[in-house]
Amino acid sequence: MGILAKRSKDKNIIDTVFTMVKKANDAKVKYGIDSVIDVTIGSLCDENGKFTIFDSVSEVYKNLDNMDIAPYAESFVGNNDYLREIKSWVLGEHEEKFRVGAIATPGGSGSVSSTLKNILDPGETLLIPNIGWGPYKIMAREHDLKIETYQLFNEKDEFNIESFRERSSEIMKSQGKVLAIINDPCHNPTGYSMSKSEWENVVSIMNDLSENGNFILLNDVAYIDYAVKGYKESRKYMECFTDLSSKNLAVFSFSCSKTLTKYGLRVGGSVFISNEQKNIDDYMRANEFTCRGIWSNVPKGGMKLFSTIQENKTLRSKLAVERDGYVKLLEKRSKIFLEEALAVGLEVYPYKEGFFITLKIKDEKIQESMEKLNQQNIYPIQVAHGIRIAICGSPSKKLEGLAQKVKNIIG
Numbered sequence: 001m002g003i004l005a006k007r008s009k010d011k012n013i014i015d016t017v018f019t020m021v022k023k024a025n026d027a028k029v030k031y032g033i034d035s036v037i038d039v040t041i042g043s044l045c046d047e048n049g050k051f052t053i054f055d056s057v058s059e060v061y062k063n064l065d066n067m068d069i070a071p072y073a074e075s076f077v078g079n080n081d082y083l084r085e086i087k088s089w090v091l092g093e094h095e096e097k098f099r100v101g102a103i104a105t106p107g108g109s110g111s112v113s114s115t116l117k118n119i120l121d122p123g124e125t126l127l128i129p130n131i132g133w134g135p136y137k138i139m140a141r142e143h144d145l146k147i148e149t150y151q152l153f154n155e156k157d158e159f160n161i162e163s164f165r166e167r168s169s170e171i172m173k174s175q176g177k178v179l180a181i182i183n184d185p186c187h188n189p190t191g192y193s194m195s196k197s198e199w200e201n202v203v204s205i206m207n208d209l210s211e212n213g214n215f216i217l218l219n220d221v222a223y224i225d226y227a228v229k230g231y232k233e234s235r236k237y238m239e240c241f242t243d244l245s246s247k248n249l250a251v252f253s254f255s256c257s258k259t260l261t262k263y264g265l266r267v268g269g270s271v272f273i274s275n276e277q278k279n280i281d282d283y284m285r286a287n288e289f290t291c292r293g294i295w296s297n298v299p300k301g302g303m304k305l306f307s308t309i310q311e312n313k314t315l316r317s318k319l320a321v322e323r324d325g326y327v328k329l330l331e332k333r334s335k336i337f338l339e340e341a342l343a344v345g346l347e348v349y350p351y352k353e354g355f356f357i358t359l360k361i362k363d364e365k366i367q368e369s370m371e372k373l374n375q376q377n378i379y380p381i382q383v384a385h386g387i388r389i390a391i392c393g394s395p396s397k398k399l400e401g402l403a404q405k406v407k408n409i410i411g
């Protein structure tokens with residue numbers, strides 16, 4: 001028997017990231033920090049390797065009233081100001097074009113997890129990319145869901161719309177409903193961002209398949225504020241959703257972890273759109289129940305922090321300026337690595353922007369390559385079908401010459 005429920009008895013997180021971070025830290029102690037290239041760190045750091053704190057955010061947080069932090073939130077679904085501001089921030093100029101709902105969640109993670117829970121029943125299948133953020137699989141397991149994957153890229157290194165179509169239609173045929181995850185822009189871990197025409201194709205597949213059931217798309221927009229093309233352009237594709245069939249719903253999983261670099265505050269949200277009010281009402285009702293039934297409510301101070309900044313033009317632009325400096329820094333770091341990778345013939349997945357670059361490595365070679373890199377004091381992270389280089393956490397000077405070194409080591 002044992003103390004655990006049947007569905008929990010085999011749960012066990014194998015944290016490859018934590019293990020590698022520890023190995024890198026041990027190496028720093030043993031060989032000195034300058035001898036180690038640590039590209040494990042998945043959070044944003046400055047050129048001295050220090051965790052990025054936006055002063056424009058910290059100042060506002062320090063000045064929040066105690067009563068903005070200590071009491072419960074205004075409701076299970078979140079503070080009204082916060083909900084208004086995340087809808088407006090995530091959807092930008094497109095907000096008025098759809099029926100819209102929002103709930104506050106503990107980080108973007110809470111948004112993804114509650115979406116899986118409320119859209120699919122245990123035993124049903126979730127569609128995710130074959131290369132993607134690891135916790136999607138953990139969350140699926142948590143809700144007793146099966147996983148199916150679409151190939152993220154085709155042979156031309158574009159979004160593999162054919163694979164997305166095939167897998168989605170198989171699932172629609174077998175379960176009469178599809179829940180698919182896309183992580184765009186700045187896909188983790190490849191740094192890919194989809195074009196507007198790729199998005200148009202996704203929406204048209206959603207609409208075609210909706211003849212046989214509901215198609216729910218979850219776009220994980222955790223990194224939306226790190227798109228090089230800026231606020232307005234990075235949301236341009238959202239106008240495709242004006243054509244969304246009334247049977248469909250799109251959920252955007254938003255995260256203050258990246259947008260404010262406040263990972264520990266655990267504030268995020270689901271912003272969901274449809275052209276049918278009933279979808280919004282149903283989704284809202286079920287999620288309100290989940291909020292109360294699982295986490296009760298999200299930290300009030302974190303929500304107040306976001307809404308205070310967003311509703312004030314001066315504060316908002318101060319943050320935008322600070323964050324843009326980091327978008328430029330990521331661009332600079334990516335160029336250093338990618339130009340050299342190209343020159344030495346080190347293959348990478350199609351990076352456009354964001355926190356990570358991933359090396360294309362054959363599955364059977366990944367383990368061996370990791371070991372060889374570690375032996376030379378280079379510490380990246382193993383991911384599905386590749387090896388991730390976290391340019392977000394690594395000062396530029398550590399990235400200079402890295403592609404050449406990696407190429408020499410793994411061939």
Ligand SMILES: Cc1ncc(COP(=O)(O)O)c(C=O)c1O
Pocket residue numbers: 106107108109110133183188220222254255256257258263267268
């Ligand atoms: C792809 C992706 N989605 C969502 C998240 C959610 O993070 P949080 O729950 O801290 O908002 C992360 C954080 O690493 C991420 O990389």
